Amino acid sequence: MSLKKPELLAPAGSLTMLETAFAFGATAIYAGQPRYSLRVRNNDFGAIEVLQQGIERAHGLGNKFYLVSNIFPHGNKIKSYVQNMAPVIALKPDAMIMSDPGLIMMVRETWPEMEIHLSVQANTVNAAAVRFWKSVGVSRVILSRELSLDQVEQIRQDCPDTELEVFVHGALCIAYSGRCLLSGYFNHRDANQGSCTNSCRWDYKTLPGVVDACGDILAPQAATEREQEQAQRGAAPDQVYVIEEGQRPGSYMPIEEDEHGTYVMNSKDLRAIEHVKRLVEIGVDSLKIEGRTKSPYYVARTVQSYARAIDDAVAGRELDPALLGQLEGLANRGYTSGFFQRHTPESTQNYLRGYSESGRSLYVGDVALFDQARGLAQVIVKNRFAVGDWLEIIHPGGNSDLQLERMENADGQAVTVAPGSGHVVWLPLPAHAVGAFVARYVAAPESEAASA
DSSP: OOOOOOEEEEEOSSHHHHHHHHHTTOSEEEEEOTTTSSOOSOOGGGSHHHHHHHHHHHHHTTOEEEEEEOOOOOHHHHTTHHHHHHHHHTTOOSEEEEOOHHHHHHHHHHOTTSOEEEOGGGOOOSHHHHHHHHHTTOOEEEOOTTOOHHHHHHHHHHOTTSEEEEEEEEOOOSSSTTOOOHHHHHHSOOGGGTOOOOGGGSOEEEEEOEEOTTSOEEOGGGSOHHHHHHHHTTOSSSOOEEEEETTSTTOEEEEOEETTEESSOOOOEEEOGGGHHHHHHHTOSEEEEOOTTSOHHHHHHHHHHHHHHHHHHHTTOOOOTHHHHHHHTSOOSOEEOTTSOSSOOHHHHHHHHHHHHTTOEEEEEEEEEEETTTTEEEEEESSOEETTOEEEEEOTTOOEEEEOOOOBOTTSOBOSEEOSTTOEEEEOOOGGGTTOEEEEESSOOHHHHHHO
């Protein structure tokens, strides 16, 4: 049985990210206007002319452009929604990614031909919900991140006539896919309106707390001497805790813990590349990468890795473990496969950990142009690297490794170190490396280390 190749859907917060995503293998991108998507910070697509350029570019390449309009709006945003969206819909994006039933109804009534994809924010976790959304005109459902692979497969079997999409990489929320109140509570910036401050990732310190006579949890400093003495004698049946956020010293918040852990914590990032083969076999229509506010390098690295994993899966090949190391080099908070697999088999744990560490490289620069006379390529430095380092040149046409033997500054003088962001250096790279990203290996590539 031949397997269908799923769409690889990449994030785009700018035209540069769009171009990068398509160059490295994405077949669709998603972008949103700040007012109506869950990324309120300004991006290039807030301007209608840039949005037009992005849609035309995607269609010119035979790819798709999905417009994110997935906030849960308060009344003031509903009044002008249709009027504001009319010129956007006229640009003919391939679909709108939406979550609010009211907005979905307004779009269906005003533009019945517009395809609608249900956002992960709607938290769809069962086949009955998928069938409901199908009945009101939704053509694709982006399933909740809180589902296991078996649950995804069951929904696929129960709903064969609806497109399904799942997230495979990026940030995770300590909430059901974004429905979190921490940011609104701390900073009055509502995550469900697109202005999340990522409060779950702040620096919290845990301190032992004291239960007062009313049953409230207090910091030791706020407890009476008697309450502190009772706590020290172990009068309370269970130890309780408070947390103090780094920018709010002296402000203590009670926190409760059960057998599953605490509930204000910094989540690891999702990396499900090891499950791509199973998702392809299940028949998921689209695999999605999170990260509209991240860098073009992030898009290049993730798209290239997942595109390779998809090709291997469709061809019946197993995962290339080198891809784990490539993703490990991205800035991350540690990786998890989320809820796809509750417990990693013991036989697989060392495999995943070992290859995550080997082959790891860190982003250090962009190849901007090639000087024919000097035979050198200009590199805009992003992070420190030096002569003697092993570098990886990451290019849509294929990656290559080299050990840096020499480097020059703008005046043609030999230098040994590129100190960091803000510097420009010249490296002996080929002309076709222009447009590539440069990464520094943490350790020499295994093949080179073995021959050294």
